[in-house]
Amino acid sequence: MDADIKWLDDPETFRVNQLPAHSDHHYYGNYAEWAAGASRFTQSLDGQWQFKFAQTPQERLHGFYALDQDTTDFDSITVPSEIEMNDYAQNNYINTLIPWEGKIYRRPAYALSADDTQAGSFSTGSDNTVGMYRKTFDLDPALRGKAVRVRFEGVERAMYLWLNGHFIGYAEDSFTPSEFDLTPYIQDEGNVMAVEVFKHSTASWIEDQDMFRFSGIFRSVSLLTQPVTHVEDMTIRPVVADNFKDARFNLSLKLAGERAGSVHIMVKDADGNGLLDQSLPVTTAVDLEDVDFHDVHLWDNHDPYLYQLLVEIRDESGKLLEVVPYRFGFRRIEINDDHVVLLNGKRLIINGVNRHEWDDHRGRAITMADMTKDIATFKENNINAVRTCHYPDQISWYYLCDQNGIYMMAENNLESHATWQKMGAIEPSYNVPGSVPQWKDVVVDRARSNYETFKNHTAILFWSLGNESFAGDNLVAMNQFYKEHDDSRLTHYEGVCHTHDYSKQIPSLDPKGYLPAGGTKDYRDQISDVESWMYLPPKQVEEYLKNNPDKPFMECEYMHDMGNSDGGMGSYIELLDKYPQYFGGFIWDFIDQAIAVKDPISGKEVMRYGGDFDDRHSDYEFSGDGLMFADRTPKPAMQEVRYYYGLHK
Amino acid sequence: MAYTNKLHVIYGDGALGVAGDDFHYIFSYERGGLESMKIKGKEWLYRVPTPTFWRATTDNDRGNGFNIRSAQWVGADLFQKCVNIDLTVGDHHFDELPVAPRTNDFMGDEEADGVVISYTFETLTSPATHATVSYEVQVDGQIKVGVHYTGKDGLPELPVFGLRLIMPTEATGFTYEGLSGETYPDRMAGVTHGTFAIKGLPVAKYLVPQENGMHMATDWVEITRDTTQNNADHDRTPFKLKVAKDDQPINFSCLPYTAEELENATHLEELPLARRTVLVIAGAVRGVGGIDSWGADVEQKYHIAADKDIEFSFIMNAK
Numbered sequence: 001m002d003a004d005i006k007w008l009d010d011p012e013t014f015r016v017n018q019l020p021a022h023s024d025h026h027y028y029g030n031y032a033e034w035a036a037g038a039s040r041f042t043q044s045l046d047g048q049w050q051f052k053f054a055q056t057p058q059e060r061l062h063g064f065y066a067l068d069q070d071t072t073d074f075d076s077i078t079v080p081s082e083i084e085m086n087d088y089a090q091n092n093y094i095n096t097l098i099p100w101e102g103k104i105y106r107r108p109a110y111a112l113s114a115d116d117t118q119a120g121s122f123s124t125g126s127d128n129t130v131g132m133y134r135k136t137f138d139l140d141p142a143l144r145g146k147a148v149r150v151r152f153e154g155v156e157r158a159m160y161l162w163l164n165g166h167f168i169g170y171a172e173d174s175f176t177p178s179e180f181d182l183t184p185y186i187q188d189e190g191n192v193m194a195v196e197v198f199k200h201s202t203a204s205w206i207e208d209q210d211m212f213r214f215s216g217i218f219r220s221v222s223l224l225t226q227p228v229t230h231v232e233d234m235t236i237r238p239v240v241a242d243n244f245k246d247a248r249f250n251l252s253l254k255l256a257g258e259r260a261g262s263v264h265i266m267v268k269d270a271d272g273n274g275l276l277d278q279s280l281p282v283t284t285a286v287d288l289e290d291v292d293f294h295d296v297h298l299w300d301n302h303d304p305y306l307y308q309l310l311v312e313i314r315d316e317s318g319k320l321l322e323v324v325p326y327r328f329g330f331r332r333i334e335i336n337d338d339h340v341v342l343l344n345g346k347r348l349i350i351n352g353v354n355r356h357e358w359d360d361h362r363g364r365a366i367t368m369a370d371m372t373k374d375i376a377t378f379k380e381n382n383i384n385a386v387r388t389c390h391y392p393d394q395i396s397w398y399y400l401c402d403q404n405g406i407y408m409m410a411e412n413n414l415e416s417h418a419t420w421q422k423m424g425a426i427e428p429s430y431n432v433p434g435s436v437p438q439w440k441d442v443v444v445d446r447a448r449s450n451y452e453t454f455k456n457h458t459a460i461l462f463w464s465l466g467n468e469s470f471a472g473d474n475l476v477a478m479n480q481f482y483k484e485h486d487d488s489r490l491t492h493y494e495g496v497c498h499t500h501d502y503s504k505q506i507p508s509l510d511p512k513g514y515l516p517a518g519g520t521k522d523y524r525d526q527i528s529d530v531e532s533w534m535y536l537p538p539k540q541v542e543e544y545l546k547n548n549p550d551k552p553f554m555e556c557e558y559m560h561d562m563g564n565s566d567g568g569m570g571s572y573i574e575l576l577d578k579y580p581q582y583f584g585g586f587i588w589d590f591i592d593q594a595i596a597v598k599d600p601i602s603g604k605e606v607m608r609y610g611g612d613f614d615d616r617h618s619d620y621e622f623s624g625d626g627l628m629f630a631d632r633t634p635k636p637a638m639q640e641v642r643y644y645y646g647l648h649k
Numbered sequence: 650m651a652y653t654n655k656l657h658v659i660y661g662d663g664a665l666g667v668a669g670d671d672f673h674y675i676f677s678y679e680r681g682g683l684e685s686m687k688i689k690g691k692e693w694l695y696r697v698p699t700p701t702f703w704r705a706t707t708d709n710d711r712g713n714g715f716n717i718r719s720a721q722w723v724g725a726d727l728f729q730k731c732v733n734i735d736l737t738v739g740d741h742h743f744d745e746l747p748v749a750p751r752t753n754d755f756m757g758d759e760e761a762d763g764v765v766i767s768y769t770f771e772t773l774t775s776p777a778t779h780a781t782v783s784y785e786v787q788v789d790g791q792i793k794v795g796v797h798y799t800g801k802d803g804l805p806e807l808p809v810f811g812l813r814l815i816m817p818t819e820a821t822g823f824t825y826e827g828l829s830g831e832t833y834p835d836r837m838a839g840v841t842h843g844t845f846a847i848k849g850l851p852v853a854k855y856l857v858p859q860e861n862g863m864h865m866a867t868d869w870v871e872i873t874r875d876t877t878q879n880n881a882d883h884d885r886t887p888f889k890l891k892v893a894k895d896d897q898p899i900n901f902s903c904l905p906y907t908a909e910e911l912e913n914a915t916h917l918e919e920l921p922l923a924r925r926t927v928l929v930i931a932g933a934v935r936g937v938g939g940i941d942s943w944g945a946d947v948e949q950k951y952h953i954a955a956d957k958d959i960e961f962s963f964i965m966n967a968k
């Protein structure tokens with residue numbers, strides 16, 4: 001198969017030759033590797049890559065991936081990093097409008113009619129910058145002679161991959177891992193990997209998040225091989241019994257490779273006491289169902305108690321081939337008959353923040369140090385929950401939330417704000433994904449990738465379908481995907497509120513403010529287990545809560561912390577004492593998006609925000625809504641948050 | 650000057666001097682206020698204190714259009730029109746200010762138990778109203794400052810009402826007894842009460858400079874400087890001025906900038922080099938709000954109505 005640039009224009013082509021998404025477990029050759037955090041099966045490709053930049057697809061270097069390509073005029077770029085932060089392409093911050101606002105007339109393919117393909121929309125887009133990356137590498141000795149795949153943890157926004165001149169595959173969905181099999185073309189030495197990264201594709205319509213718009217390989221790249229028998233996918237399903245003391249443990253393994261030897265499954269508590277120790281023969285699938293555990297130690301924010309699962313694969317002679325460690329907790333989230341959200345049988349209160357991945361020097365290519373600092377800030381300030389706005393975060397963040405008891409709303413990479421809200425009015429005339437058939441698979445795939453990758457994380461209590469994308473049959477399909485695959489979590493989606501008439505539940509709201517003119521199909525019964533709004537004032541939240549709330553209520557965004565703000569938070573917090581159906585919310589947001597630059601006038605390092613790069617249209621200082629300044633120091637309002645979030649710990 | 654338990658009053662032709670053991674104040678008739686506040690040989694005022702009616706627009710103010718609705722207070726804040734000065738020395742109220750040639754009748758050894766001088770300003774608003782600042786000097790050098798705003802129908806809500814004192818040089822820091830951190834009427838639940846020493850004059854690093862640094866419900870604040878503009882003053886020993894509550898706790902901010910300087914900058918680095926100390930003692934502070942930044946107003950109880958009187962007082966050079 002050859003790469004086709006027209007895939008950029010086609011919402012139905014979003015993954016070519018990509019391996020299926022699977023759980024994010026680490027795997028090692030032995031226990032020493034696990035202890036050292038260094039698996040023999042992985043080889044990092046992070047570091048310096050050769051790089052060439054083109055302003056448009058037409059100007060790109062065709063065939064740059066060829067082995068005989070002269071690369072003497074290529075630059076060098078650090079992977080991971082943002083192309084814009086390397087000063088090849090212009091920084092731009094824009095909120096709800098699309099980045100090409102006022103520059104290029106586009107509509108999403110098929111949104112206005114079934115035969116409107118919008119051919120060439122992105123493949124000939126004059127705004128579609130291209131990053132061409134090349135990396136020459138030798139395989140580490142441990143990876144030679146084996147099946148090898150490559151994993152890109154995050155690439156904005158569409159990427160084509162070649163190895164040694166051969167086309168390998170194509171991926172969109174900037175914020176979930178993309179894996180490709182390299183085995184047919186990999187050699188021990190002198191491999192040339194080439195990645196062509198386009199800033200825009202049809203994915204741009206559904207990645208219209210309120211953020212600096214970057215492109216590039218902004219998360220890590222690694223090579224992975226597998227032992228001859230390998231845990232390809234793993235589903236841990238701990239089920240807490242009705243007495244909240246006992247539990248049933250379920251484990252499903254999908255094994256790849258040779259069907260010989262044994263699988264040894266162990267579960268230990270935090271003190272190392274064994275709860276389960278079982279060996280089973282290797283088959284393609286290994287399932288443990290309803291193993292009874294008694295007197296389990298439950299997991300929650302105060303006591304994020306994790307059990308240690310160990311899966312060993314041994315060959316027929318008993319030699320250890322692979323060890324898969326995973327820590328999981330027992331917890332149960334549900335909605336009771338009174339429409340109250342319960343965690344482990346007790347009322348759940350979300351003292352949350354929305355958190356973009358941000359580093360003032362690195363953009364969204366954040367580091368482990370950023371993540372551990374953020375967790376420390378959460379702990380200091382009684383923040384017990386995070387919404388991964390509005391895309392999946394780096395994998396390490398989910399492990400940190402498990403370990404630190406941070407409740408997660410794990411959001412899909414989906415926002416199509418520009419397609420349905422115009423100058424404040426709800427105007428979904430060309431909304432995608434909506435109910436447009438050609439936009440269904442791509443968003444369900446995003447739901448699947450999010451689920452499959454992160455399904456074993458105890459911290460995730462909610463799957464969030466996305467942000468500000470209106471509603472339609474395709475959102476229903478995403479909701480259904482989660483319902484069909486996971487009965488241990490709730491689904492969340494706010495945008496469905498724009499399809500329902502709330503004149504009985506929230507009488508003081510003017511329907512013109514939240515419903516499209518001419519009405520729309522009501523999806524409220526099909527999407528989201530919880531009633532979610534953003535920035536609904538306390539008085540109207542109370543109206544909903546007083547009028548027989550039939551879904552528990554939360555604010556997925558509230559207390560907009562732009563500049564000197566966060567006044568009046570108590571009016572929300574006191575509702576928690578009056579209405580059990582109210583379960584809190586996520587402050588918008590955790591950290592200012594601003595970029596540290598050296599000021600040419602003063603010579604000092606200063607913060608730049610939207611519009612400061614001559615980027616137009618921009619939403620300017622609207623990028624600065626954090627409880628933290630961009631340099632990760634707290635805003636003065638943090639003491640208020642610490643106090644109010646401490647009232648319902 | 651020999652020790653006396655009375656104030657020494659100097660009847661100048663354009664100003665009234667009031668002095669004691671270690672202080673010397675000059676109340677200007679021309680400049681509309683306290684022109685000089687010299688304590689232990691150090692000057693504490695750059696220009697006369699003036700009523701303040703503006704705070705640098707916050708992002709939420711901009712979002713809900715408060716800055717537009719209340720814009721005329723910017724002019725009232727920037728430009729002051731003093732329309733009356735009222736003087737009482739000891740028991741004697743001057744029906745007319747003692748200016749030349751009446752000042753020729755004094756001997757130069759006048760003393761008093763107290764001096765009260767008040768300045769009334771007409772606000773440059775439509776309709777206009779008045780604000781009065783009165784200084785009551787006590788024999789020990791303490792000045793009780795009373796500030797009164799006369800409510801008027803037809804005026805937009807106020808962002809703040811207070812008295813602004815600008816000091817000639819940048820303070821090295823300040824210490825206050827009150828609430829931790831930056832507080833506003835609608836954001837003071839998370840505080841601890843105590844005495845806090847602040848180094849320098851920190852400006853909160855909001856991306857767009859805006860109102861910041863307010864401290865509500867304060868018992869006292871003491872400002873420390875170690876420089877003056879006096880070319881003959883070579884001493885760099887730190888010296889302090891204490892401002893304390895009178896009958897009610899005070900609200901204050903202590904920054905190197907005026908509201909207008911903050912207002913004019915779109916980035917922190919556009920602010921002028923810090924060179925002064927701007928102390929605002931606020932009798933009324935509008936909340937900052939927080940529901941959203943594109944229309945939601947501050948909760949009603951944290952607004953400042955312009956049709957109601959506002960009155961507050963505090964002690965300068967508090968002992």
